[in-house]
Amino acid sequence: MENSSLPPQIKDWIGKTVVKDSSPFIVQSVLWQNFCSAIEDGNSLYWDAEVAKNHTNQIVAHPALLPSWLHDFEWHPNRDKKMPMQLHFLIKEALELPLGIVTEVDIEFYEPIYDGDHISAEQKLLSVSEEVDTSLGKGRYWSIEVIFKNQTENIVGKQNMHFLGYKK
């Protein structure tokens, strides 16, 4: 399938914000500290309010978690399950490429994220490559831009993610 034969839906999405999403819960320090524990990151700004007050006023979230504030629990009694980076999964489905991995990430951090913040995101499809042969299988590369905002509509970060979608 050449680029000219991309499904009309995909062609229509390129350059547009396709998915707007909002965090299912407010940011909580214990959630980012659980991640810091997993990677053994003892940076005081994530843990120690006394140290943090001279820099960020209060403890801040680990920046690497920025996109994951949009991720829900795996199971919730009242909410339907929703895939994170929903646009990526919509593209996989439209291109009939059931498998996908992240190949490159560019992420910028603007305002720090605090306990109690509420994060929203806008996902825009930037590009889709022609078909490629890779060691994992035939597929395509695509890029998605995500703008993250807090509850006051200030941009807290921006991410460009590059994916490979493929099939065996």
Add this chain to the structure above:
Amino acid sequence: MTADILQPLTKLKVITQNITIKSIQNGAISSRDWAPLHSNQTWAINKGNLPNIIMNNYTLNGLIIKYVTDIYGHASRVAKVSFKIMKPICPETSLEFHGHVAQKQKIDTSRSLLCIDLLMQVNEKPTASAKIYLAVNETSNVEDSPWNLNSSEWAACFKLCSN
């Protein structure tokens, strides 16, 4: 923080991270990334066409940021991280982080923006690479922490990131 780690071409210390099944699963689960390629070995090998479960990008980004903030201290402020995954990062490997200072640009009289180039290797083979821009305070005054830059001053730093 010593002055030598602020100078371009300076090689930073090499650190080694042991990657295990538990560390990959723990990183994915604590970032609420439920994709089975990060937690289910049977799925990763048989359905994902992968050698094993693989580290998710949040965990790798977390380790990259930890590498530089461990060296430059908690007051350093990461502006931008760009990373490329060349090979899947799998369990039972040792991931080595090799960084060096690629560039130093002045933000103002007390603060600079460093560009760090980072190569991550497994068995001496490149597995991932990253470029990190982070702001550091070159004085002993805590008031000059890069976290105390206002929004427009911080936004101006991103223009330096592309230089």
